Amino acid sequence: MTPRMFSFVGGNTGRWRIVRNLSVSGMPLGEAARLDILPNTEIKPQLAMGWALRGLTSNERYVTREEKNHxxxxxxxxxxxxxxxxxxxxxxxxxxxxxxxxxxxxxxFEERSHHNRIGMQYLPAIARRLHHCRDLSGNEPFDFLTWFEFAPEHEPDFDRLLAALRATEEWSYVDREIEIRLILD
Structure with a gap:
């Protein structure tokens, strides 16, 4: 069975090293040196845990059948x-x-901001998975957690992707955004 619930745990341990933790808008997250991604629903207390965010993978929303197939x-x-x-x-x-x-x-999302069309320009170089938080509880600090992976040579492409999305009408509705960059070491 494939897990649908994931916890992103920032602290002193984890597979990924955090190289940047930037508040783009709204309140920042606490500092953390590393990030671990745990496929579970309950976070066990960890030594020196800084923060934990939970999200659930779900069906694609705001897409047509043709967009989903592509x-x-x-x-x-x-x-x-x-x-x-x-x-x-x-x-x-x-x-x-x-x-x-x-x-x-x-x-x-799509007709005016072209979110999907913008993202498609950067595939397959940049892989992503969207996690929904809003459906978990009213206490989650975010609505979405988007996880991206890419090779080092595609980081400039990722920067262009973020800039293009942030320039859209859709982003005028974002009141809190954090950008956490990581490397695997």
């Missing part, structure tokens, strides 16, 4: 040997975003 055809798997760089981008959107209906959000 994504499945080109989206690489996580854990590729050459992908020694990663980024965790926790995001929270404001109340105005969540007050809209699904079709209104889809209109902003």
């Amino acid at each position: 994504l499945l055809a080109v989206q690489p798997d996580l854990g590729r040997s050459e992908a020694s760089c990663a980024a965790l981008i926790p995001i929270r959107k404001n109340a105005a975003w969540w007050a809209m209906t699904q079709d209104e959000r889809r209109s902003i």
Whole structure:
């Protein structure tokens, strides 16, 4: 059985070394030297744990069947040997975003902001997995946790991807965003 729940734990231990922990907007996360990704629902107390974020993988939202099929055809798997760089981008959107209906959000997400089209330009170099937090509880600090993996030579592509997404109308609804860059060592 493939796990759907994941905990991203920042502290002094973990497989990934944190090289940047930047608050793009809103309150920052605490400092941490390393990150571990645990496929579980309960986080066991760990020595020197700085913070923990939980997310659940789910069905794709805001996509058409054609977009989903195209994504499945080109989206690489996580854990590729050459992908020694990663980024965790926790995001929270404001109340105005969540007050809209699904079709209104889809209109902003894709028809006007071209979120999927922008992301597709960077596949298969950059792999990603979206984790939903909002469905877990009202106490989660973020709505989404997006995990990206890429080879070191594709970091400039990842920078361009982030810049393009942050320049869209969709990003005007983001009230908290953290950018955590990591390397595997």
